[in-house]
Amino acid sequence: MGILSAMTKSVGGLNAQSFALENISGNIANTQTTGYKRTETSFQSLLASNGGRVSATTSGGVTASSRATNDIAGSIDSDDSPTSMAIQGDGYFVVRQKAGESDGNSIFSSEDLYTRRGDFSVDREGYLVNGSDYYLSGLKLDPDSGNPVGDAVDLIKxxxxxxxxEVTTKISYELNLPEVPLTQNATNFPDTPDSEKWDLNGATAIPATVTADDSDQFEENSITGSAITCYDANGTPVNLQFRWAKVDNSLATDVNSTDTWVCYYKSDSEATGTADKWTQMATYEFTADGQLNAIDGDTTATSVDLTGLTIDGATIGDVTVRHGTGGLTQQADSNGTVSISEKDQDGVPAGDFVDVEISDEGKVIANYSNGRSVPIFEIPLVAFAGDSALRRLDGEAYSPTSESGPAVYGASGSIVGSSLESSNVDLGDEFTKLIVTQQAFSANSRAITTANDMLSEVLNIIR
Known part of the structure; x- marks a missing residue:
């Protein structure tokens, strides 16, 4: 009888709306859950067999099923933690679960799982674990080259x-020399022509060194070029001091040179008598417009190689001083002093571990007390052909199914450091669906009541 069928269909409607309510309530409960993907409800009609007569077809019952939204991203918000990360676009992190402990050390499952929940932090053993206790996997990097060590993805520790x-091997030293240097001698004799130049007493060559006895006269006729801290192989800091002296241009090696300078570094601050205190680094020639023309007579050079550099008895070794292209000039300066535009070197002392952070390139960066930041792991992202068919697990994790296909490394998404992906639940939409579900449930209840009233009328006929 149609009345009984109507009641059955309405009961099915109640069940379907109850199923939808479960999904809606779960979505609302997880509006603040990092990386949560809402579950939508799909409804399918069920038609009874009608023997092939189209005109006899009645509207069917209904059944409900869940539909995942794994392919719909939540918004990305900044986070204070340096180890938090979010995925912009397609992709999943590779993670594993902890299986137990042995002798105080964690033991992990061998099964790879997948998640977009990126609220990772470093645990007591050095593993990166998120808020749902899933441990992150990555590719180990060579700290020197930054390249992956093999292709095996394993837990990050x-x-x-x-x-x-690290011993100093390169120095970047870019500056402007004043056209007229304000030396002590030039200050004492401001009206004397060429008093700013270092008088070499008719020498035909610039001395390779300056002794302690001649140091005062040299310093009176030169200007400081600043100093830089370098490091020997043991990480001991060594103070490298530069000093610049302008000399007569008759010592120039190129006809296009109009001004000649010589740079020295202090090789022995404790030298006395005839012992060398300053050592020549190089001779520099400039054109009339203040551009570098030659270094030690080489018109193509932009750097100086110091072989076996030793300062105050500390041997640094071979060092290249780089001036860069256009990084060394001679232009007028009202102060008559050297103006440094770049001064840096590549050596560092030993450093203690400080912390780690995640870069926007998807690398785990270790920071040390000596200022070094070293990439130690790369975080891969995987994709699935059908990620909405992934099996959902507790804690915003997933495992592959035959419908989703296997994980494929090299997802098109990118990692955003110090950020988190929020839930993709829209609370306003869920409340709208909640109202619609409630009304549909009430309507199905009303249909059952009506069918029951009609059935009662039929039963009353036989009384």
């Missing part, structure tokens, strides 16, 4: 040991 010292 941070090594908190310090790093050793």
């Amino acid at each position: 941070i090594d908190t040991k310090g790093i050793g010292a």
Whole structure:
């Protein structure tokens, strides 16, 4: 009888709306859950067999099923934690679960799982674990080259040991020399022509060194070029001081040169008598417009190689001083002093581990007390052909199914450091669906009541 069928269909409607209510309430409960993907409800009609007669077809019942929204991203918000990360676009992190402990050390499942929840932090053993207790996997990087060590993806474990010292091998030294240097001699004799130049007493060559006895006269006729701290192989800091003296241009090696300078560094601050105190680094020639023309007679040079550099008895070794293209000029300066535009070197002392952070390139960066930041792991992203068919697990994690296909490394998405992906639940939409579901449930209840009233009328006929 149609009345009984109507009641059955309405009961099915109640069940379907109850199913939808479950999904809606779960979505509302997870509006603040990092990386949560809302579950939508799909409804399908069920038609009874009608023997092929189209005109006899009645509207069917209904059943409900869940539909995942794994492919719909939530908004990305900044986060204070340096180890938090979000995925912009397509992709999932590769994670594993902890299976237990042995002798105080964690044991992990061998099964790879996947998540977009990126609220990771470093645990007591150095692993990166998110708020749902899933542990992050990555590719180990060579700290020197930054290239992956093999292609095996494994759990990321941070090594908190310090790093050793690095000896200085390169110095970047870019500056402007004043056209007229304000030397002590020029100050004492301001009206004397060429008093700002270093008088070499008729010498036909610039001396390779300056002794302690001649140091005062040299310093009176030169200007400071600043100093830079370098490091030997043990990480011991060494103070490298530069000094510049302008000399007579008759010592120039190129006809296009109009001004000649010589730079010295202090090689032995404790030298006395005839011992060398200053050592020549190089001779520099400039054109009339203040551009560098030659270094030690080489018109193509932009750097100076110092072989076996030794300062106050500390041997640094071979060092290249780079001036860069256009980085060394001679232009008028009202103060008559050297103006430094760049001064840096590549050596560092030994450093203690400080912390880690996640870069926007998807790399785990270890920071050390000596200022070094070293990439130690790369975080891969995987994609699925059908990510909405992934099996959902507790804590915003997923496992592959036959419908989703296997994980494929090299997802098109990118990692955003110090950020988190929020839930993709829209609370306003969920409340709208809640009202519609409630009305549909009430309507199905009303249909059952009506069918029951009609059935009662039929039963009353036989009384």
